[in-house]
Amino acid sequence: MSRYNLAAMPSELESAMESLIKVFHRYASKDGKSGTLSRRELRELMENELSTFLKSQKDPAAVDKIMKNLDTNGDGQVDFEEFVSLVVGLSIACEQCYQMHMKKMGKQ
Amino acid sequence: MSRYNLAAMPSELESAMESLIKVFHRYASKDGKSGTLSRRELRELMENELSTFLKSQKDPAAVDKIMKNLDTNGDGQVDFEEFVSLVVGLSIACEQCYQMHMKKMGKQ
Numbered sequence: 001m002s003r004y005n006l007a008a009m010p011s012e013l014e015s016a017m018e019s020l021i022k023v024f025h026r027y028a029s030k031d032g033k034s035g036t037l038s039r040r041e042l043r044e045l046m047e048n049e050l051s052t053f054l055k056s057q058k059d060p061a062a063v064d065k066i067m068k069n070l071d072t073n074g075d076g077q078v079d080f081e082e083f084v085s086l087v088v089g090l091s092i093a094c095e096q097c098y099q100m101h102m103k104k105m106g107k108q
Numbered sequence: 109m110s111r112y113n114l115a116a117m118p119s120e121l122e123s124a125m126e127s128l129i130k131v132f133h134r135y136a137s138k139d140g141k142s143g144t145l146s147r148r149e150l151r152e153l154m155e156n157e158l159s160t161f162l163k164s165q166k167d168p169a170a171v172d173k174i175m176k177n178l179d180t181n182g183d184g185q186v187d188f189e190e191f192v193s194l195v196v197g198l199s200i201a202c203e204q205c206y207q208m209h210m211k212k213m214g215k216q
Binding site for chain 2: 010012019021022025048080087091092099
C-alpha cells in the first residue's frame with residue numbers, strides 16, 4: 001500500500017471522532033432544531049447508543065437528570081459540546097475500570 | 109437477530125469510546141509509566157493517529173506546545189483525562205466544519 005493510500009484512510013482515532021459527530025447528528029436531525037438534541041432525541045440516543053450504561057441506571061429519571069446536567073446554558077437543548085462532555089465522562093469512567101482490570105490481571 | 113444479540117453488540121458510540129481507550133493505552137504502554145503518555149509517546153500517537161491534523165500544523169514545535177497545554181498538572185506525562193481533552197477539542201473543531209459544510213449544502 002502506498003503512502004498516499006495510508007494517509008487517505010482515517011486512523012482508528014479519527015474514525016472514533018467521526019463517529020461522535022455522526023451519531024450526534026443522526027439523532028439531532030430527527031425533529032425541530034437540527035443542530036441540537038431535544039430531550040426526546042437525547043433519550044432516543046441514550047436508549048439506542050448507550051443502552052448498557054442506561055440499564056445500569058436504576059433511577060427512571062436518569063435521562064432527565066443527565067439532560068439537566070448537560071444543558072449548561074439551560075435552553076432545553078443539548079449541543080455538540082454539551083453532548084461530548086457526556087461521552088468524556090463515560091469514557092473516563094470506563095478507562096478507570098480498564099486500569100483496575102489491568103492491575104488485577106497483572107497481579108494474577 | 110434476537111434482542112439479546114443486539115444488546116451484546118456495542119453501538120457505534122460505545123465502539124468509539126472503546127477506541128479512545130484502546131488507542132491511548134496502545135501508545136501509553138510503549139515505554140516507562142504505562143498509564144500515561146510521555147512526550148515521545150504523544151508524538152508517536154499524533155504522528156500515526158492524527159496525521160491529517162498534524163500536517164495542517166505548520167509549526168514544527170506543535171507537538172511540544174500541545175503537550176504543554178494538555179499536561180495541566182505539569183508532570184511531563186499526559187494521562188487519559190488530559191488526552192481526552194485533546195480529542196474533544198479536535199472533535200468540536202471538526203463538528204463546526206461539518207455544520208458549516210451542511211449549511212453550504214443546504215443553500216445550494
